[in-house]
Amino acid sequence: MKNEFQTLQQLDDRSAGHLLADSTHANANFSLIQIHDQRSAPGGVVRFKSILTQVENRLHLWPMFRKRLQRVPMGLDRPYWVDDDLFDLEYHVRHIALPKPGDWRQFCIQASRLHARALDLDRPPWELYVIEGLDSFLDLPEGSFAILIKTHLAALDLSALASLTEALCDPQPDPGTPPPPPSWFADSAPSPLALLQRSLWRSALNPWQLPWAVERMVPLARALTSGVAEVHPITRFNSVVSPHRVFETRRFTVEDFERIAAAVPGATLEDAVISVCGGALRQYLDEELDELPPQGSLNAMVWHPGKDGLQASQDDEAGKPTWRPRTMGTDVADPMERLAAVASARAQYAEVVQQAIRPAVPAGQMRGEVSTHCIIRFIPAPEKTQYLCGAHMNYTSVILPIRDGTGLSFAVTRYENLVVISPTSCRELVPDPERFAQCLRNSFQDSLEQAIKTAEKVLAQPKPRPARKTAAKD
Secondary structure, eight states, X not given: OHHHHTTOEEOOHHHXXXXXXXXXXXXXXXXXXXXXXXXXXXGGOOOHHHHHHHHHHHGGGOGGGGEEEEOOGGGOSOOEEEEOTTOOHHHHEEEEEOOTTOBHHHHHHHHHHHHXXXXXXXXXXXXXXXXXXXXXXXXXXXXXXXEEEEEETTTXXXXXXXXXXXXXXXXXXXXXXXXXXXXXXXXXXXXXXXHHHHHHHHHXXXXXXXXXXXXXXXXXXXXXXXXXOOOSSOOGGGSOOOSOEEXXXXXXXXXXXXXXXXXXXXXXXXXHHHHHHHHXXXXXXXIITSOOOSSSOOEEEEEEOSSSSSOOOTTSOTTOOEEEEEEOOTTOOSHHHHHHHHHHTTXXXXXXXXXXXXXXXXXXXXXXXXXXXXXXXXXXXXXXXXXXXXXXXEEEEEEOOOBTTBOEEEEEEEETTEEEEEEEEETTTOSOHHHHHHXXXXXXXXXXHHHHHHHHHHHHSOOOOOOOOOXXXX
């Protein structure tokens, strides 16, 4: 049995926890979105066939994209990744187009629908959509096309998204003729009986792995470790989510966020983003829905990749992804006072340690834990400009998963001097996502205006005159 399993990869506890957290109305899918301007491509046109060939030539850089899940009988152990001997690239890479006029709202609706559909976990868990017809975007050139790559958190960690983009794209419009990809042949998958025997043997040698089997087989254990969060104060986002998703985006310049952060001593770019998101939540719940809690601030669970992110906290270990609860300052109306509250509370709570038995999205609250009202993830993006088949990538973001208890997630990416904030929720909790996105824009504008006024006041203050020197007397 040693030779049969020596190259087999088993899911770790975190990845397996994402599978356990899946339900009929909420799964751990996430979708990487890129928008490309094909004017920079040779001839000004990129064909679907060229993209299909590009994906095929780069698959060897991501071996996981040719692997499927092999479950252990009776769920007695964590599943394994095995080669898919029936791998069909054209099943995974698909071509669609928006209907006329092809505007941003239509794109968000289409992307949300694609994202919400469950992946076929009997195949390699990913799908890539080439979306054309993006002809009426206000700030993007006509004829642009989008790439939507949907996969599962059990298969790919969000901290690897920058590497995934760099593997698919190139840092220059004309990379030259690439070498042919290496040959690939699927290894034989072990039989269910062999997996069962291995699981029983591992359980005898490693009894600490039994929590996986307990949670898999006893529904009560899962009910006690996940589900709707017990948060205070309660908001609409701390309820059961529906299967329908909504997604929106707003783009801002890095310089403007730096100006906002500079207005409050000690504040970072990350603090400014959290404060702007808090201002958007405050406006949406207060002015749009009249549901703002009368007391206390809402809190976010903030995920940082640890490197290649927006701006790491000095308390975070370099290179280590971290979860940390943060106040959003939703109980403070003034943008600069809210930012000061967010910055001053940065080190108030320690990092959250995930337990293996619990789902890998830290939404379920245990007694004594900090309440979580939403998720904010700082997603790494490539540092250099990227091109797909010569087409310039001028936008990238992520549609995040949501689940019962945390029905709102913000994805934050930084690429080409832009900060992109993309909220994801469900249709019943945010029936008007474009209005929510406008609240995000309003919160940013209010913060920027206050930051500019603060800087002008500092410049207008008279500088202290140096003391006059008196001549020494003889």
